[in-house]
Each structure stands twice: as structure tokens, then as C-alpha cells.
Amino acid sequence: MRFLNILLLIGLFGSCSSPRQPGEKEDTSSKDGVTLTAEQIKNAEVEVDTIRKKLLSSELKVHGLVDVPPQNIVSISFPLGGYLKNTRLLPGLHVSKGEMIAVMEDRELIQLQQDYLIAKTKLSFLEKEYERQKTLNENKISADKNYQQTEADYFSQKVLVKGYSEKLRLIGINPEKLDETNISRSVPVYSPINGFVSKVNINIGKYVNAADVLFELINPDDIHAVLTVFEKDLGKIKPKQKVMVTFVDDPQTEYECEVLLITKNVDDNRSALVHCHFEKEPKQLLPGMFLNARIEINSTEVNAVPESAVVRYSNGEFVIEQREDNYFHLLPVQTGIRENGFIEIKNDEIDFTGKKVIVKNAYTVLSQMKNTEEEN
DSSP: OHHHHHHHHHHHHHHHHSSOOTTOOOOOEETTEEEOOHHHHHHTTOEEEEOEEEEEEEEEEEEEEEEOOGGGEEEEOOTTOEEEEEEOOOTTOEEOTTOEEEEEEOHHHHHHHHHHHHHHHHHHHHHHHHHHHHHHHHTTOSOHHHHHHHHHHHHHHHHHHHHHHHHHHHTTOOGGGOOTTSOOSEEEEEOSSSEEEEEEOOOTTOEEOTTOOOEEEEOGGGOEEEEEEEGGGGGGOOTTOEEEEEETTEEEEEEEEEEEEEOSOOOTTSEEEEEEEESSOOTTOOTTOEEEEEEEEEEEEEEEEEGGGOEEETTEEEEEEEOGGGEEEEEEEEEEEEETTEEEEEOTTOOOTTOEEEEESHHHHHHHHHHHHHHO
16 A cells, blocks of 8 residues: 555656746756655655654563462362352352352261260350369368369360360351251351452362362452563563553553562573553453563663654665755664654764654655656
8 A cells, every 4th residue: 555655646746846837946866865846745745853852762572471469369178078069150250258159068067066066065064063173172072183183174175165166167157156956067158358260170069178179269459460571681670660561352452560579580491570560450351361561671862753754775774854955865774762653763974963854754755766766
């Protein structure tokens, strides 16, 4: 399409330049320049601007993943083991803190509640016997041996009741509300966080041991980007540097991040991890998503022009300078930092101060320039 437009504009230039008006200067051209009339410049919509100093940031391009810190990943297990009676969880489902997410059942649960209530009843008896033996011993009515035995039985039973109580609390049963009327073979499992289900490792009716993980939940409040940076580039990165991130499903949209920390070890691939915080968290983020990132290294004041001002010709890069009498001339340049549509230009032999160059439709003028050269 670009070349089609160029051919059309070449024709436009030709048609504009053929009937020269009386008193109008004849176009002159050289090997690397061309003179255009004001009408040709207007018709080709050529725009000229002065080269200026601009603050541009160099950047480092890296890849990474979306991740959450370990403290935001929760593995749910059932400490006493049992059969899964019921659950509605599916990967991706949102859960709230305190919400019932599963029901477990097992005969051992009945036995634990039974043992606790029996131990609690016996403790009540031993407590009264301990107080009675203590009074008798103080009055020298009962032997010390009887008192000591009763005391030992009483405190041993207290330890037993306390142990059963903590086991019940471990599986979510409040021992203070447990009595012979509400012993149950089923125990609910509650979510300890607000978050999303990332894994479901069990199906209804399956028996699980205490060490088995039933579900994995993720709290997305502290979700962040983890970038892989090679050893040779680590010295360029510091906390609070700006990072722009894009995702595979939408590479045109960039999200701003900030470097939080850099890990202090290098892996076998001679790279380290850089953790970055999202300034505004994208809604579609999921742990494990692949991402691309640009890390802004430093800002430097350089001669810069819009990227549209740089043309490529014969294995070189050039800008087109406007001189007096609308004479346009090629200036060879080297390009450097690119940012936000601007590009650094440099040439040790050229002082760019105050020079005016074409910033729009530069390729059109280049084509006219080379077309004139061929005619000569």
C-alpha cells in the first residue's frame, strides 16, 4: 500500500512540476537532494519540524509469567482423613472466607466426638473426687497416697479432654457446643480465604488421608508479574523501575508495573527472577499466564524525531533535511533508543541543532528524489 501511494504521489509531483509558471524557478536536484515547489509540498501533505532534544528511555525486553506469592496459595486438606461426601467446587470458582466448600464423613469422626464427651463426663467426676480428697487430706482424715492418686487422675483427665478438644477444633467442631444430642458423622470444611479455586484433586466418595490435598485456593489480591532476566542484564534493573507488560491474547494493550524486588540467586540458565507489581491489575489475570515486558532502563536526553521521519534506503537510514528554497537533502543517521513513537538519531559528523526535517510523508519525497536522479 505504501508503494502504491508513493507511485500515485510521484505522478502528482510530475503533474505539478511540468507546467512551470513564468518567473518560477526551475527545480534543481542533485544525487541526494531535490527542490520542490510549495504546491508540491502542499499536495503531498509533507510536514516539516525542527529536530529537538527529548528525554527517551532505553528498554530491556524480557518474558515472564503471572504469579502469586506462596502466602496467597492455600492447600486445603482434612487433618483426620475421611470420605468426601459433598462439594460443589470447580476450578475457577470464586469462594468467600468462611464459606462451606465440602463435607467430609468417617466413622472415626463419630468415635472422636464420643471419646471427647466420655472424657469430659469422667473429668467432671474426677474433679469432684479431687476436691473431696483434698479436703480429707487437709484434715488428716485421708492418707496422702489416696490424695496424690486422685490428683494425678484428675490432671491426666484434664490433659486428655484438652487433647480431644483441640482435635475437634482442628476439624472445625466447637467442643463447647458438642453434647450427646448433636454427634454427627459429617463435618463441614470451610474456606479460610477469599479467592478462587485453582485445583480440585478429589471426587465425591473418595477416601483421603490427612496429608492429601483436597483443593487449592488462590487469593488474587497480591497477584504480580515475575520476569526472567539474564545475568548480564541484572545490573541494569533496580526497584521502582517502570515496566510495561503485554499479554498474548491482547498484545496491543500495555499495563504499567513497577519493579518490587530482584531475587539474589541465579539459576542454571544464568537468569534471575524480577518481581513486579501491577499499578492497575488487569481483570483477566490468572496465575501461570505468559507475558512480555519492557523494562525502562534509564532516561537520556537525545536528538529525537518521530519514527516516520527516518527513511531506509540502500542499506542505510536517513532523515530528509529542508534547506533554503525548499531544497530537501538526505542526511545519513544512526538510530538508537525508541519510545512512544519517537526515535533517537545520531551522527558524529553532523550537528543536528536547529535542523528542519520531514516528519510526515518522508518516503514520498525520497521517491521523488530518486526518481529525479534516475531521469538525470
